[in-house]
Amino acid sequence: MKKYLQYKIVTTPVNNELISGMLWQFDFAGITETENSLNLFVDPNNPVTEEEISAVLESAKGEGFIYDYVITSDLIEDRNWNEEYEKNVKVVEVSDRIVIKPSFKEYNSGDDRLVITIDPKMSFGTGEHETTKLVLRLIEKYIRPDDYVLDVGSGTSVLAIAAVMLGGSKAIGIDNDEWCLLNGRENVNLNSLEDKVEIRLSELNQLEESNFDLIVANINKHILLEIAPLLAKKINPAGKLILSGLLQTDEAEVSDKYSLNRFKAIEQAQLGDWIALVFEKK
Numbered sequence: 001m002k003k004y005l006q007y008k009i010v011t012t013p014v015n016n017e018l019i020s021g022m023l024w025q026f027d028f029a030g031i032t033e034t035e036n037s038l039n040l041f042v043d044p045n046n047p048v049t050e051e052e053i054s055a056v057l058e059s060a061k062g063e064g065f066i067y068d069y070v071i072t073s074d075l076i077e078d079r080n081w082n083e084e085y086e087k088n089v090k091v092v093e094v095s096d097r098i099v100i101k102p103s104f105k106e107y108n109s110g111d112d113r114l115v116i117t118i119d120p121k122m123s124f125g126t127g128e129h130e131t132t133k134l135v136l137r138l139i140e141k142y143i144r145p146d147d148y149v150l151d152v153g154s155g156t157s158v159l160a161i162a163a164v165m166l167g168g169s170k171a172i173g174i175d176n177d178e179w180c181l182l183n184g185r186e187n188v189n190l191n192s193l194e195d196k197v198e199i200r201l202s203e204l205n206q207l208e209e210s211n212f213d214l215i216v217a218n219i220n221k222h223i224l225l226e227i228a229p230l231l232a233k234k235i236n237p238a239g240k241l242i243l244s245g246l247l248q249t250d251e252a253e254v255s256d257k258y259s260l261n262r263f264k265a266i267e268q269a270q271l272g273d274w275i276a277l278v279f280e281k282k
Contacts, residue, residue, distance in 0.1 A: 003075045004029055007040040007053060011066040013273045017120075017129040018065055021155070022056050041076070063220045064247060089120065092127035094136045098166075100127035100158065103190055114165055117190040118158050120183070127158065131244040134269050134276035135218050136162055142240045142278065143167050143214060150174070150212040150234060152227070153219035153245075157184030157199050163214065164196045172209060174202040204230050211236045218244045218276075225257050232261045237281050244276035251275055 151160035154173030184199035
C-alpha cells in the first residue's frame with residue numbers, strides 16, 4: 001500500500017484554522033485537525049519539505065499569531081482524505097443563536113437558531129477559532145436592522161454572511177487572496193445570499209464605497225495598525241468597528257493607534273489568549 005508522509009504541527013497557542021489557511025499554497029494530499037494539532041499529509045512523489053512548512057510557521061510567529069511550534073513527521077498508509085477532512089469539520093455552536101455547519105453535515109436547528117452553512121476549504125473562518133467566535137458574537141450584539149456592512153479580510157465570508165442573516169441590509173467582503181474570493185462566493189451561494197452579500201478581490205484602499213454602518217476585520221495586528229486611517233474614512237459617524245485576530249498583549253498598541261484615528265474603544269471580549277475590540281467614532 002502507498003505510504004504518505006504525515007507532518008504533525010503543534011502551535012502555542014493552538015491556531016489550527018489560521019495556520020491551515022496560511023499553508024494553502026502547498027499541494028497536500030490532505031489536512032486534518034485535532035483539538036491540539038494540525039496534521040498534514042504529503043504524497044512522497046510530490047514532496048513538501050519540513051523547511052517549507054517551517055518558513056510559513058516562522059512567518060506566523062513574526063506576525064504574532066503564535067509564540068512557538070513543534071513539527072514531527074511519520075510515514076502512514078494511504079486513506080480516504082476527503083472522508084478524513086469531512087470527519088474533522090465540526091458543527092460549531094457559536095452562541096445560543098448562531099450555528100455554523102458544513103454542507104455535508106446535518107443539524108437539527110429548531111426554530112430559534114440561525115444556521116450558517118460554511119464549507120471552509122482552505123480559507124480562514126469555520127467558526128472554531130476563538131477570534132471568529134468573538135466577532136460573530138459581537139456582530140450579533142451590535143448589528144442593527146438595515147446596517148450596511150464591510151468585512152475586511154473576508155476569508156470564508158462567514159462574517160459578511162452572518163451580518164446579513166442577523167439583520168444587515170447588505171454586506172461587502174474583500175480579500176486579497178483569490179482562493180478566498182472563490183470560497184467566499186461559494187459560501188454566499190450556499191446560503192442563498194447572492195443579492196445581499198458581495199465578495200470582491202480587493203485591497204481596502206481600492207474600495208470606492210464608504211459610509212458603512214458596521215465594519216469587521218478579523219486579520220493580523222500589523223494590517224489592523226496599517227489600515228486604521230482608511231477604516232476611519234470608510235465608517236459612518238455613528239458606525240461601529242469590530243476588530244480581532246488579536247492577542248491579549250496587542251490590546252494597548254491597537255487601542256492607542258485607533259484612538260489617534262478618532263476611535264473610542266467601547267468593549268473588549270476575550271476567549272483564551274485571543275481578544276476582540278469594539279470601537280465607535282469619537
